[in-house]
Amino acid sequence: MKEIKVAVAGNPNSGKSTLINAIAGTNLQVGNWPGVTVEKKTATIKFDDLTINLVDLPGTYSLSPYTQEEIIARDFLVKEKPDLIIDVVDSTNLERNLYLTIQLLELDIPVVIALNIYDEAKKKGYEIDIEKLEQLLGVKAIPTVATKKEGIKELLQVLKDFASGINPIVPKKFNYGDVEESLKIVETALKINDPGLLNRYPSRWLVLKLLENDELVLKETGLKGDEKFLKQAVSHFLKSHDEDMESIIADIRYGIAHGVTRDVLKKREKKHIDFTEKIDRIVLNRYLGIPIFLIAMWFVFKLAFDFSAPFSDWLDSVISGPVTKWTTVLLNAAKSPEWFVSLVTEGIIAGVGAVLVFIPVIAVMMFIITLLEGSGYMARVAFIMDRLMHSIGLHGKSFIPLILGFGCNVPSIYATRVLETERDRKLTAMLVPLMSCGARLPVYAIFIGAFFAKNAPTVLWSLYVLGIFMAILLGLVLKKTLFKGFAPVFIMELPPYRVPLFRDLMIHTWQKLRHFVIKAGTYIFAVSVIMWFMLNTPYGVEKENSALGRVGKTISPVFEPLGFGTWEASSSLVAGLIAKEVVVSTMAQIYGTDNGQKDNSEGKEGTKGFLEDLKNVAISFFNAVVDAFQNLLAGFGIKSLQVEEEEEMTTLKSKLQEIFTPLNAYAFLVFVLLYWPCVVVGIAMRQEFGSWKLYGQTILIHSIIAWLVAFLIYQGGRFLGF
């Protein structure tokens, strides 16, 4: 049994991730690199008697330490010392990709090049002299077409031959011309001063990095960068050139990449139609770009909401119906105390269920994001929106997570991954909760129905617009305060349009979704238990005297100036931390509209048997599938976004009409729109940014904003005599 450690490196858009999927298939495991939010994929696969431990490095253009991805990639290569590197190269773009290859060769680790997207290169009339490429670089090179799984077996065979020693791969040491002399000076000095260093790192790489005055390497080696031998090594350069060493060495690397490409690549001019260019001419057009984007967005929302709504409803009815009912039956049969039954059903099942209901929406959203990314359109959206986003201190790429926030804020937080810098990611994540998500709709719906039935669309629209307006305002403020510094710089490669593989889309969607279900499930479980205890301790007392009621009572003076300083409203708002629609369900519980109903439904369903229930679950699932596709095809307008009146809410509505006035009802809605984002968003933030700090800041800032705006509306309204 032999085992080798293989790192997979390559440029972004080289088809690296498709190649990894093709090699590893379902063995792929996704996690994060320690301490950062960059995705880490690993897989252990068997090829005959060889065990291959694959580690996918982040896609990078270079190994210079300027982006998180580059630092991760090179740290792994230098410290973990893999036995071999698979370098995924875009065959249609050889010269650019070889720039990274040249840097990989400096590490003195054997390199196997996967000449990926080989079919397109052939179509373009490119001829690559593979043998010569291998010879010039000291590598093995295998043409691959990852999307069709071509060349994978050959690639693995090369790994096997290498592991068994049949096929040694010796990386070529290139002559770096004038720099060689400087390299020798540094190496000699190190041999005398600190020979241990040369053993710890790949020696040529170390010496190059010291010459480049690489800050991270200097820090790790304890050198200062102004040592005599370093100064001596570069002195004759700095006299004759006005550039720094880093640029000089980079020029040499580009020179080698250029030279090798010239020697191995023949471009037979073939007339080919560049589809990408044609599509871009329309999609990026200054007049058409934004309308096309809006239409595309409309379809995204329609898909995400209308397609997933029937499944959400189905999950909801299954959880609140048969699951709750039969759990109760089981617990009662086991002679569980009454409070425990209540904890499990009203606390855990209802709480976790409230989040599980979002799974269909999130799944569809994730799928569409992956589709838009994989096809290349997402990069174009960033391009179109760049100018607008600059005004709030962000660049085009931040637009994508924000727009997704209208569906659900949670996938938006995950979508901030498309941004390069921590600053952009955090600032965007902080603005996301101002996008009015679907969970806020039930709250709007009931209040608008009770107070603004005549102007429903306008009031609803005003809330969405207010959210966007506040996001712009907050962006402007945060740009000047918490997120000062760096003007965001927009540089990104627009990949050619490609039809993503369905298999890849499903793999990526599933990976993201599984992450959400597992993590969210555990946190929500805990939060649900806590909320139940809050509402039920001491057990059996009036809701007003429960812990939650008391919390509500204690903080209610805070809401007095906003016009809704009652314990009922405050308690509901606190409960809204779980998910914003919980505000409504808590109100319903508090105002006691649920008791009668529950008795009714229990009486009604109690007559059915378990099998019958199971049958109904299956039938209703089938109906959900039918509904989903019908929704997809049904006309214009987003069905599930319409303000619907639900029957059981009429009691609550008339109750609300007694307590609220239109003015403080609107202030309440504004508060619900703007105040702390739900705990699921918090979980996503924690997962993405590694701590609760950002969520804490967000809660604080958003609550203050919500209070101020609601205050202005209520007091302003009173002043104007509403």
Next chain:
Amino acid sequence: MIPLALIESGEKVEIIDFVKKGKSLFNHLRDIGIFAGKIVEVVSNQGHGPLLLRIDEARIAIGRGMAMKIMVRRLQ
């Protein structure tokens, strides 16, 4: 020499120099293929918003602010 941002769609230019070299940014530009001596084609410059460049076979979008800081020479 003229800033890249002022070059019109369809023109080919050679990169000459950078105004105010922020080290990290400058290096990032170089790694993505924008460095002195490189020949690039402006695929699209719509007068506002980012520019679209062709560098070798790759399409690179670059913000207008950045493009103002890259000095180029027109190739005829």
